[in-house]
Amino acid sequence: MRTMSLRLIATCGLGLEEFLEAELRALGASDVRGGRGAVTWSGSWRDCWRANWRLRTANRVLVELGQWDGGDGDALAAGARALIRRRKQGSIDVGGLFDPRRTFSIRATTTASRIRDLRWAALKVKDGLVDGQRDRYRQRSSIDRDRPDLSLRLRLKNDRATLTLDTSGVPLDRRGYRVKTSDAPLREQLAAACVLASGWDGRGPVVDPMCGSGTLLTEAALIALGRAPGFLRARHGSPGWAFERLPSYDAKAFATIREEPIPALGKEVELFGADRSPAALGACRANLERAGLSDHARLRRDDAFELHPPETPGLFVVNPAYGERLEEEPAQWQRLGDLLKQRYAGWRAVVLAGGETRGKPIGLRPKRRIPVLNGPLDARILIFDMY
DSSP, X not given: OOOOOEEEEEEOOTTOHHHHHHHHHHTTOEEEEXXXXXXEEEEOHHHHHHHHHHOSSOSEEEEEEEEEEOSSHHXXXXXXXXXXXXXXXXXXXXXXXXXXXXXXXXXXXXXXXXOOOHHHXXXXXXXXXXXXXXXXXXXXXXXXXXXXXXXXXXXEETTEEEEEEESSSSOTTOOSOOSSOOSSOOOHHHHHHHHHHHTXXXXXXXXXXXXXXXXXXXXXXXXXXXXXXXXXXXXXXXXXXXXXXXXXXXXXXXXXXXXXXXOOSOTXXXXXXXXXXXXXXXXXXXXXXXXXXXXXXXXXXXXXXXXXXXXXXXXXXXXXXXXXXXXXXXXXXXXXXXXXXXXXXXXXXXXXXXXXXXXXXXXXXXXXXXXXXXXXEEEXXXXXXXX
């Protein structure tokens, strides 16, 4: 397949940009540039598929189709119409992509622009696209909001319009292993970022004394074992990826990408999880089983502060449920700090801290304190070396 240069964009949660950028550089991406909630780079369709398959901290992978001035509705429509009438936008034949036999849908966001009505902005771009199709093909596409062939995203920023094509479809946090959940489940990308932020070398066990549905344990194991986050995505009735419905898709080439080796930190990784909730443990057990990790895991119903860890130091990870397991936040944070000092000497520890204090009363000085969003809540990834 002829290599083509695309402008690719991987989106992520706020605070995860540095980890996403590091992942892309590790994949050999070129012209990598970090931004707010996204990282851009240049690459081919193969690079796009590889990113969907391999990136642990990304939400979606987008391909830029065009940019133009979008200060008002007429400008939005005219710019979209011109995209279809052009034979090329960089290396993409955008007009050819918008064959009228393909359905599409558009979602819009707007920042610091005169146009603030998202539905109206999307409507004006839709009008321009279908007018361009009539110019070129004498017919237009149908709109399919549920499962379109082309899922489009319009971003208006400072009156500048950018139209992108979503190649992921279902967000990339839908790994395929979460068959059961617990209260306030942790997003997979944030869990992976916690493990990556620790700099863990894969040695020793992984312990989560408040494991909930097991997301931190699962993501740590996938990293240690060198398994792609997308390895379950095409199984168990999963919808796969949106790029599989595009004309550029090459199934044999993607199969080759799936066979590429991924560095493994520790093939014999051991997972130890505990929780006071039987329902949470049941969810954790089911999710680890779906991920093929049951043989690596030992789970027990226990209180975090009563759990005795393995003798060999490793990685301690925890996402305390603020206001539940740390009911009296300052006192309980101090108790967690005492636990780390008394029972986890020699360990690398990662605490995802939220609540009003964001873990400050823990009584330990973190090696790093990384601001992130845990859903809508401000949080911090705290890294401790208990050496």
